[in-house]
Amino acid sequence: MQVLRAMKSTSVSLEKDKSESPEGNQAGKREQTKLANRAAILEAGRQIFAELGYEGTTVRDIIRRTELASGTFYNYFKSKEEVFHALHDDGLARFKPLLRAARESAGQDFQGFMITAFGAYFNFLLNDQSVDREMAAMPDWTRVRFDTPESLALFDELKSDIVAFATEFNLDQVDPELLTASCIGIAQEIGDRLLRGRVKDIEAAARFAAYFVLGGSQRVQSEMQA
Amino acid sequence: MQVLRAMKSTSVSLEKDKSESPEGNQAGKREQTKLANRAAILEAGRQIFAELGYEGTTVRDIIRRTELASGTFYNYFKSKEEVFHALHDDGLARFKPLLRAARESAGQDFQGFMITAFGAYFNFLLNDQSVDREMAAMPDWTRVRFDTPESLALFDELKSDIVAFATEFNLDQVDPELLTASCIGIAQEIGDRLLRGRVKDIEAAARFAAYFVLGGSQRVQSEMQA
DNA sequence: ATACGATGTTGACGCGTTGTCAGGATTTCG
DNA sequence: CGAAATCCTGACAACGCGTCAACATCGTAT
Numbered sequence: 074m075q076v077l078r079a080m081k082s083t084s085v086s087l088e089k090d091k092s093e094s095p096e097g098n099q100a101g102k103r104e105q106t107k108l109a110n111r112a113a114i115l116e117a118g119r120q121i122f123a124e125l126g127y128e129g130t131t132v133r134d135i136i137r138r139t140e141l142a143s144g145t146f147y148n149y150f151k152s153k154e155e156v157f158h159a160l161h162d163d164g165l166a167r168f169k170p171l172l173r174a175a176r177e178s179a180g181q182d183f184q185g186f187m188i189t190a191f192g193a194y195f196n197f198l199l200n201d202q203s204v205d206r207e208m209a210a211m212p213d214w215t216r217v218r219f220d221t222p223e224s225l226a227l228f229d230e231l232k233s234d235i236v237a238f239a240t241e242f243n244l245d246q247v248d249p250e251l252l253t254a255s256c257i258g259i260a261q262e263i264g265d266r267l268l269r270g271r272v273k274d275i276e277a278a279a280r281f282a283a284y285f286v287l288g289g290s291q292r293v294q295s296e297m298q299a
Numbered sequence: 300m301q302v303l304r305a306m307k308s309t310s311v312s313l314e315k316d317k318s319e320s321p322e323g324n325q326a327g328k329r330e331q332t333k334l335a336n337r338a339a340i341l342e343a344g345r346q347i348f349a350e351l352g353y354e355g356t357t358v359r360d361i362i363r364r365t366e367l368a369s370g371t372f373y374n375y376f377k378s379k380e381e382v383f384h385a386l387h388d389d390g391l392a393r394f395k396p397l398l399r400a401a402r403e404s405a406g407q408d409f410q411g412f413m414i415t416a417f418g419a420y421f422n423f424l425l426n427d428q429s430v431d432r433e434m435a436a437m438p439d440w441t442r443v444r445f446d447t448p449e450s451l452a453l454f455d456e457l458k459s460d461i462v463a464f465a466t467e468f469n470l471d472q473v474d475p476e477l478l479t480a481s482c483i484g485i486a487q488e489i490g491d492r493l494l495r496g497r498v499k500d501i502e503a504a505a506r507f508a509a510y511f512v513l514g515g516s517q518r519v520q521s522e523m524q525a
Numbered sequence: 526a527t528a529c530g531a532t533g534t535t536g537a538c539g540c541g542t543t544g545t546c547a548g549g550a551t552t553t554c555g
Numbered sequence: 556c557g558a559a560a561t562c563c564t565g566a567c568a569a570c571g572c573g574t575c576a577a578c579a580t581c582g583t584a585t
Binding site: 327328329332357358359369370372373377378 | 541542543544545546551552553
């Protein structure tokens with residue numbers, strides 16, 4: 074049963090909705106159910122992943138929380154991995170503007186950019202309804218990490234931001250690849266501890282990370298010049 | 300068929316090896332086969348994980364590369380995850396002494412410790428026959444990370460080393476939890492790029508990481524005092 | 526309005542994996 | 556040597572996977 078029908082189950086036999094149907098049915102019914110089905114699968118996936126962990130969930134678990142038949146799943150995704158990627162990329166798409174905003178509000182202030190960017194990331198981790206957040210709370214020891222094209226794109230964007238500041242501040246001896254990697258590593262690892270409650274203060278963590286990166290870069294610069 | 304017998308297949312029907320058997324059979328035959336079976340499963344697991352990735356391998360894949368029957372697997376491990384944990388912990392056990400050596404050869408030289416420690420880690424990653432190394436080379440974009448008790452123990456050891464240096468150098472404003480997390484994150488992320496060939500020079504990477512951490516810590520200290 | 530082609534859904538099927546267990550083989554010990 | 560303990564073996568039931576022929580629904584041309 075397609076989810077669109079299920080959602081309309083209150084107005085069951087009203088086949089004829091006048092063309093002036095209240096909510097926009099701008100697209101054909103086909104398109105609508107397709108979107109609704111996809112959304113239903115994604116939402117079910119988000120819940121199940123949070124409950125059972127990535128390893129523990131099966132395609133059947135996901136589809137079972139839906140009103141769809143098992144075969145229908147494969148019209149939308151090839152595997153649970155693809156569902157996870159989609160959820161992950163959704164999160165990234167929500168985060169991306171935050172990073173851009175940090176970049177633009179910072180102007181030439183490297184330190185300001187770093188504080189805002191780390192802060193945005195940590196806040197996002199703790200507040201956004203993302204897969205990763207729920208799963209990090211799991212008692213499990215196993216974590217999965219995905220490098221989707223979207224992730225890599227974000228990393229590259231961050232890298233070019235960093236490079237811009239690095240040239241601005243004459244950090245020509247600092248390998249951008251290593252610097253970006255370090256920023257990501259710090260964000261990952263501190264973010265992880267925030268999610269698990271080993272670190273509490275988001276503000277303090279963001280400032281720590283920012284100062285750390287700033288000081289680290291400058292030290293590398295001066296050591297490499299020598 | 301137990302692997303011990305298979306290994307002795309050249310001297311098949313020699314049931315009675317005199318008590319003066321050349322290689323030490325100090326323990327009973329039972330113990331020997333148990334160790335040999337376990338080792339065979341672990342070695343098979345290492346190979347298969349490297350070939351098929353963590354997700355892709357099944358318990359059957361592992362046991363099939365062995366002369367054991369499928370049921371026997373479960374006398375030694377509960378799941379493929381447990382095999383992976385064991386392999387992971389093996390690697391850790393090999394790395395631990397390297398970290399200790401770095402600690403002891405460094406004396407009071409914080410920077411020396413950091414360079415040696417990062418260098419040891421990166422060299423270990425690239426040269427040791429560990430599961431992680433093989434799997435990082437995989438075309439896949441899914442990575443798993445395990446926090447076994449052993450891992451956590453190593454992190455704690457590293458943390459206490461870091462704390463020792465931090466007090467020595469009056470870094471009393473630097474949160475040890477955040478500092479340790481940053482070191483681990485940097486090591487992870489740079490290590491990953493080394494494994495994938497995006498970064499080539501191990502020496503340079505180790506010095507970068509060390510200077511970065513040193514400079515970062517001092518900057519955090521001075522900023523937090525203000 | 527009706528009929529027909531296009532598109533999406535359904536659930537059962539064959540295949541492979543999982544973890545278990547009764548039966549059998551091997552080692553240990555009295 | 557023989558009994559008891561140990562543990563290896565391979566078949567088994569349950570289950571997940573991805574596919575596919577049959578079916579239902581939608582878009583569209585008449």
